[in-house]
Amino acid sequence: MELSKIHRVYFVGIGGIGMSAIARFFHEKGVAVSGYDKTSTQLTQQLEAEGIRIHYTEDLDQIDRSADLVVYTPAIPAAHTELVYYRENGYEVVKRSDVLQEITRExxxxxxxxxxxxxxxxxxxxxxxxxxxxxxxxxxxxxxxxxxxxxxxxxxxxxxxxxxxxxxxxxxxxxxxxxxxxxxxxxxxxxxxxxxxxxxxxxxxxxxxxxxxxxxxxxxxxxxxxxxxxxxxxxxxxxxxxxxxxxxxxxxxxxxxxxxxxxxxxxxxxxxxxxxxxxxxxxxxxxxxxxxxxxxxxxxxxxxDFKGIRRRFEYLVKKENAVYIDDYAHHPEELRALITSAKTLFREKKCTVVFQPHLFTRTRDFAEGFGEALSLADEVILLPIYPAREQPIAGVTSEMIAARIEGPVVKIIARDEVPAYLREHPAELLITAGAGDIDLLREPLQTLLNKP
CATH class of the missing domain: 3.40.1190.10 (Mur-like, catalytic domain)
Known part of the structure; x- marks a missing residue:
């Protein structure tokens, strides 16, 4: 793979955070970039606004048959129609990491x-x-x-x-x-x-x-x-x-x-x-x-001048009577650092953590660590496990973590029930944490806490 000789690139799973960065890299070099993703998101919409063509159904009529290079993410199933077509018809098909490998060489x-x-x-x-x-x-x-x-x-x-x-x-x-x-x-x-x-x-x-x-x-x-x-x-x-x-x-x-x-x-x-x-x-x-x-x-x-990263100790509300921090933390050590730092900065405020476990295997492997980290909070709201690429594992639920939390009040509710719960039980220092779709709570909770 010589980057200078690539003129057309097709991405299978273009909307991922890592995949979209590679897509933008090629696009800014004048390469013709297009791709597929399962759902339209804010990120894919930005790519489209920048001039990258994206479609959202498995459709061989919409792929780039003249592509010099096809890049896919491991999150895409091996049986994906477009990926199978490219592999069976002699295209150069690589992972995102293969492109990064070449970039580090050059x-x-x-x-x-x-x-x-x-x-x-x-x-x-x-x-x-x-x-x-x-x-x-x-x-x-x-x-x-x-x-x-x-x-x-x-x-x-x-x-x-x-x-x-x-x-x-x-x-x-x-x-x-x-x-x-x-x-x-x-x-x-x-x-x-x-x-x-x-x-x-x-x-x-x-x-x-x-x-x-x-x-x-x-x-x-x-x-x-x-x-x-x-x-x-x-x-x-x-x-x-x-x-x-x-x-x-x-x-x-x-x-x-x-x-x-x-x-x-x-x-x-x-x-x-x-x-x-x-x-x-x-x-x-x-x-x-x-x-x-x-x-x-x-x-x-x-x-x-550094303003941080979206969902990394990100202040969404910061006022006298309420602070709201959103973070991507999905490992016990990340949670521990997040809660400890927030409580140190805002010692006088009651700390409420809304946590969405990410992956059944990670919950199974680190339930004890999650329980210890969340025990640092004053109140914990647990959401059901976000499966991502995994199938459910028998007996592995958010209850595994709840059973290991000592001290705080613990409640397990659905994601969509959180705003109503916090309306009835206002938070002084609110933290939302997790790597799944918990970020869908950002806007409603920000609106809720910004009310006078």
Whole structure:
């Protein structure tokens, strides 16, 4: 696959957050892009407005029979009519990760991997490079609040890429700078064991290009096994790490802090989004910007201008009597960090968490961890499990999590019943969390909490 020789690309499952970024990459290079997706969404509508042709039924009459390349997502069933046609008729059919593999070969690649934090860190890095004028092509797993996009292009031959560990696709990438944020067990339906998850992340670091750099979170399991000709660590505030934050001060739902390294320091960095974990994320992004030779004043200004990512500790309501935060958290450690940070910032407010478990396997594997994390709240509203790509598993329901929550009031209700429930039981500090369709509650709950 030579990117310069591709003139027509067809996407099977174009509306996914990762797929749409690749579609935009080709489209902005003047390649003819079209595709299929199951449903019309805000994201597919944006793609159509940008000039990309999309249809929403399996229909061989609407596919591009002149495509040089067909890209599909693993979420598409193997028996999908269009995918079968392309495979049986000799087209070059690849996964999204194969395209990213080629991009990392051709460009200076900065890749961000980890069981959590990767969307925020990759978006922070990409924002810093764009805001400071350094420039980059950004392939993100979330929508940047600064730009309203998950992709942007640049003449600079640099790419910032979120590296997804699902189905081991990130092992195809060959970065110049690799960031590793976390190695907690997840996707055990793919990996089987915690040890296999860790082994995959070690393999990710083995693919760093010669003379490349690994920037890994301090204290990761099996840290000595991580590879990279140049190895650095970062931390929230552990001064045993190479780069860390010091003098952290909470300020109007955000933070001010210094970033310290043995040979340099950037003081009075202002981060205007919530979540202490986001201070740590910022430390890693600042570390990358400094590696690239970007000046302290430019870095400081870029961080201060960072508005966050849609559904990552996103403030939807922030007023005296009510705060509403929406987050993508779908792993126990993410939930723990989310609830802890929110309660620290708004200590005097009663914390109500609405959580939608994502996947039956993840609920089965981490019910204990979810229960412990949600026990940090004052009230918990659990929704039924969002199945995504999975079939139900006997005995695996939201009740598994509810039974392990100790302390808070717990209620299990349908998603559509939540606004009426909160109308009767008003929330002071409301958090909605999950990776399914819980985001459909954003608008009605925002409207509800904004009422005088």
């Amino acid at each position: 460009l200076f690649a900065i890749t961000v991997a980890g069981t959590h934090g990767k969307t925020t860190v990759s978006t922070m890095i990409a924002h810093l490079l764009r805001h400071t004028g350094y420039g980059c092509n950004a392939f993100l797993g979330g929508i940047s609040s600064n730009y309203g996009k998950n992709f942007w292009s640049s003449d600079k031959q640099v790419a910032v890429i979120e590296a997804d560990e699902y189905d081991r696709s990130f092992l195809k990438l060959s970065p110049d700078i690799a960031i590793l944020t976390a190695m907690d067990p997840d996707h055990l339906d793919i990996y089987g064991t915690e040890a296999e998850v860790e082994t995959a992340f070690i393999q990710y670091t083995q693919n760093i290009k010669p003379n490349g750099t690994l920037l890994a979170k301090h204290g990761l399991p099996r840290g000595p096994e991580l590879k990279g000709d140049n190895k650095l660590t970062y931390s929230l505030q552990n001064n045993a790490a190479d780069i860390y934050a010091a003098n952290i001060r909470m300020e109007d739902g955000g933070y001010e802090f210094d970033v310290v390294q043995q040979d340099w320091m950037i003081d009075k960095v202002k981060l205007r989004i919530g979540g202490m974990h986001n201070v740590e994320n910022a430390v890693s992004a600042i570390g990358v910007a400094h590696l690239l030779g970007i000046g302290s004043d430019k870095i400081r200004a870029a961080v201060a």
